Amino acid sequence: MHYGYAKFAIATLSLAMTIESPMLANHKGEIPVVILLLPFLMGIGLGFNLLSGANTIWLIASFFFLTLVFVLLNFNYNKFKLYKFRWIGGLLITLMLFLFGWLNVVSYKELNNGNHFSKIPAQYLVVKISNEPNIKNGLTRFTADIIENVNTGKKSSVSGTLLVTTKDSSAKDLYYGDELLIPAKYNTIEPPLVPAAFNYKQYLANQNIFYQAYLLPKQYVIVNTNVGNPIIAYSLRLRQRLVEKLKHNMRDTDAIAVASTLILGYKADLSSDVLQAYSKTGTIHVLSVSGAHVAIIYILLTLIFGFLDRYKHGKLLKAIIIIAIIWYYSLLSGFSPAVCRAAVMISMVIIGKTYSRYINTLNILAISAFLLLLYDPFFITDAGFQLSYLAVCGLIVFQPIVYKWFKFKNKWADKLWALSSVSLAAQVITFPLSAFYFHQFPVYFLISNLFIIIPSTVIMYSGILFLLLPQIPIISKSLAYILERSIIIMNKTLTIIEHTPYASISKIWLTTSEYLLLYAMIISLFYFLYDKKLWLLKASLICTLLFCLSISIKRIRLSGSDNIAWLNLKKHKGVVFKNGNNAIVLSDLKSTDKNYQYSIQPYLDSCQVSNVKLLDLNQDIKTDWMMKKYNLIQFLNKKIFIYNRKLRNNLFSQKLKTDYIYLTGDKDLGLNEINSNFNYQILILDGSNSDYLISNVKQLNKNKRDSYIILKSNKSFISVSN
Numbered sequence: 001m002h003y004g005y006a007k008f009a010i011a012t013l014s015l016a017m018t019i020e021s022p023m024l025a026n027h028k029g030e031i032p033v034v035i036l037l038l039p040f041l042m043g044i045g046l047g048f049n050l051l052s053g054a055n056t057i058w059l060i061a062s063f064f065f066l067t068l069v070f071v072l073l074n075f076n077y078n079k080f081k082l083y084k085f086r087w088i089g090g091l092l093i094t095l096m097l098f099l100f101g102w103l104n105v106v107s108y109k110e111l112n113n114g115n116h117f118s119k120i121p122a123q124y125l126v127v128k129i130s131n132e133p134n135i136k137n138g139l140t141r142f143t144a145d146i147i148e149n150v151n152t153g154k155k156s157s158v159s160g161t162l163l164v165t166t167k168d169s170s171a172k173d174l175y176y177g178d179e180l181l182i183p184a185k186y187n188t189i190e191p192p193l194v195p196a197a198f199n200y201k202q203y204l205a206n207q208n209i210f211y212q213a214y215l216l217p218k219q220y221v222i223v224n225t226n227v228g229n230p231i232i233a234y235s236l237r238l239r240q241r242l243v244e245k246l247k248h249n250m251r252d253t254d255a256i257a258v259a260s261t262l263i264l265g266y267k268a269d270l271s272s273d274v275l276q277a278y279s280k281t282g283t284i285h286v287l288s289v290s291g292a293h294v295a296i297i298y299i300l301l302t303l304i305f306g307f308l309d310r311y312k313h314g315k316l317l318k319a320i321i322i323i324a325i326i327w328y329y330s331l332l333s334g335f336s337p338a339v340c341r342a343a344v345m346i347s348m349v350i351i352g353k354t355y356s357r358y359i360n361t362l363n364i365l366a367i368s369a370f371l372l373l374l375y376d377p378f379f380i381t382d383a384g385f386q387l388s389y390l391a392v393c394g395l396i397v398f399q400p401i402v403y404k405w406f407k408f409k410n411k412w413a414d415k416l417w418a419l420s421s422v423s424l425a426a427q428v429i430t431f432p433l434s435a436f437y438f439h440q441f442p443v444y445f446l447i448s449n450l451f452i453i454i455p456s457t458v459i460m461y462s463g464i465l466f467l468l469l470p471q472i473p474i475i476s477k478s479l480a481y482i483l484e485r486s487i488i489i490m491n492k493t494l495t496i497i498e499h500t501p502y503a504s505i506s507k508i509w510l511t512t513s514e515y516l517l518l519y520a521m522i523i524s525l526f527y528f529l530y531d532k533k534l535w536l537l538k539a540s541l542i543c544t545l546l547f548c549l550s551i552s553i554k555r556i557r558l559s560g561s562d563n564i565a566w567l568n569l570k571k572h573k574g575v576v577f578k579n580g581n582n583a584i585v586l587s588d589l590k591s592t593d594k595n596y597q598y599s600i601q602p603y604l605d606s607c608q609v610s611n612v613k614l615l616d617l618n619q620d621i622k623t624d625w626m627m628k629k630y631n632l633i634q635f636l637n638k639k640i641f642i643y644n645r646k647l648r649n650n651l652f653s654q655k656l657k658t659d660y661i662y663l664t665g666d667k668d669l670g671l672n673e674i675n676s677n678f679n680y681q682i683l684i685l686d687g688s689n690s691d692y693l694i695s696n697v698k699q700l701n702k703n704k705r706d707s708y709i710i711l712k713s714n715k716s717f718i719s720v721s722n
Contacts, residue, residue, distance in 0.1 A: 043101025122149030177228025282442030394429030
């Protein structure tokens with residue numbers, strides 16, 4: 001390396017070292033990668049908002065131009081006396097990393113590829129199953145890499161990923177690596193049609209999936225089998241055999257499902273009741289095979305192979321053995337993304353501590369994040385990725401501060417407080433983001449997390465030992481019994497905590513600015529507790545004030561608003577009449593129905609509705625703000641009439657004046673009767689009406705587009721009453 005180049009590079013790194021916070025490091029230069037990671041993350045963030053492939057050329061040109069300038073300045077370091085202007089090197093590296101992150105996202109998005117299958121006409125597609133098919137409720141669902149398209153007998157190479165769903169009994173025999181020939185009939189994924197509902201379209205887009213196909217029985221042909229990655233194929237088949245071993249030796253279905261999920265990351269058999277119990281008690285992380293599980297294995301292996309430290313090359317040998325076993329566990333879990341992420345992080349920590357006397361874990365954490373995002377920048381959109389890295393950062397940075405709050409002379413009390421400080425630190429740093437994503441806060445998280453430490457550890461150790469050992473009658477049955485009883489006890493205890501009064505705070509709907517304010521408040525407060533600078537406390541209090549103001553204004557606005565939400569529930573019916581914090585829901589769905597839980601309930605929660613009455617469309621009701629008699633509804637100053645097939649061929653003595661006509665369940669054209677009997681402003685057609693009726697309404701009202709609202713295949717319509 002040229003001498004001037006070396007000096008310039010060192011000067012640039014020194015600039016990064018001076019930016020760090022004393023809260024995060026003990027001396028300068030300890031976390032340069034953390035600082036250098038920030039512009040890379042900013043570039044990735046901008047790339048997701050500007051994903052067009054047209055940006056690629058000028059991004060590449062800008063990146064290579066800055067790189068050339070950087071190299072030229074290094075070779076002329078002494079000539080230009082750049083040691084006086086160290087900030088130039090820092091600025092160039094920051095811009096280069098920013099552009100590199102942006103370019104990485106744009107180039108990784110499949111739709112930006114010119115040979116994406118959606119851009120080339122085809123009659124058939126040759127696809128390769130790229131994950132383990134999931135069978136649920138008679139449907140088989142899997143993702144597939146598109147290899148070739150076939151058009152008029154000619155094949156051409158294409159790329160892209162397709163989500164495939166089929167209702168075919170023989171599809172249960174499909175497996176990872178199988179190649180299929182399918183019709184080139186696919187659709188874009190629908191956005192959420194109901195406000196506040198889960199955005200499945202965005203969820204799949206974050207996995208580079210933009211199209212889906214539905215296959216009827218015998219609408220596909222198996223071209224080839226087992227042509228996927230042999231390591232991944234072996235891993236998935238091994239996991240299936242281990243799941244079958246659990247089912248053969250255990251009886252309780254929930255215990256089997258939890259064991260499969262907790263140890264192997266196999267979630268297909270997990271029930272919604274079990275998921276809810278873990279979610280409401282703040283222990284859902286136990287059901288995600290990730291960092292905590294890998295850490296438990298790492299701790300055990302460190303104790304087992306600790307004797308190797310006494311030998312000359314013992315540390316290196318121990319590191320190789322532990323890393324190999326951890327990655328073998330990743331293989332057992334089917335190379336779950338969360339496990340691989342944790343394996344990368346811990347492998348980096350092991351390597352760093354093997355070759356260095358002192359190493360900052362934050363620096364290693366930043367290196368692992370950089371490597372993972374370099375491999376797949378879309379990881380940054382994954383809630384698990386975000387929460388796991390935040391939790392580890394919280395443990396590294398916040399846990400020592402929390403631990404110092406109390407001092408206990410008793411050894412066991414001190415250990416209990418140490419465990420509590422770990423849970424508190426992780427919960428504090430992840431709360432804003434988890435509330436933003438999942439809209440709830442587990443009140444008894446500390447009790448739940450302290451409780452599950454022992455059973456989850458017993459489950460991990462007994463489960464792995466049971467799965468790795470061959471089937472030995474007495475030993476296998478004993479281990480299976482310990483495993484099953486531990487899970488049953490854990491499930492029952494968490495269910496008790498779940499049903500304890502005030503177990504969780506729900507209906508938490510934060511805006512982006514609110515959760516960012518929460519983070520600013522938390523970080524500045526903890527920084528103050530560490531550094532005792534008064535301006536940090538003032539900053540935290542200002543953020544708290546702004547957060548409270550935002551929440552208060554939002555609550556006042558919602559409590560003072562009245563509206564009618566005409567929900568698109570496809571073939572089902574749903575209208576929400578909201579008056580402040582009260583709501584009446586007219587629907588043919590029950591409150592326990594999945595469609596209600598996934599579509600109507602999130603909307604009610606987002607509106608901060610506290611009192612809800614669910615009625616069938618045929619039921620009558622009378623309140624201070626709404627009255628329904630038969631098909632006529634008076635909601636405040638608005639009149640609504642529900643029109644269905646039962647009213648066909650009826651002629652009223654005079655026209656009824658109403659604001660809205662809600663037309664539902666009509667297969668033929670009932671528009672003539674409606675126009676003869678009603679004087680209305682807007683006609684609303686739900687998804688249960690026929691396509692023939694909808695097309696006729698469009699045709700007859702083509703010059704009055706604002707006189708009708710069609711919910712079918714469109715977003716829900718919300719009309720404001722005040």
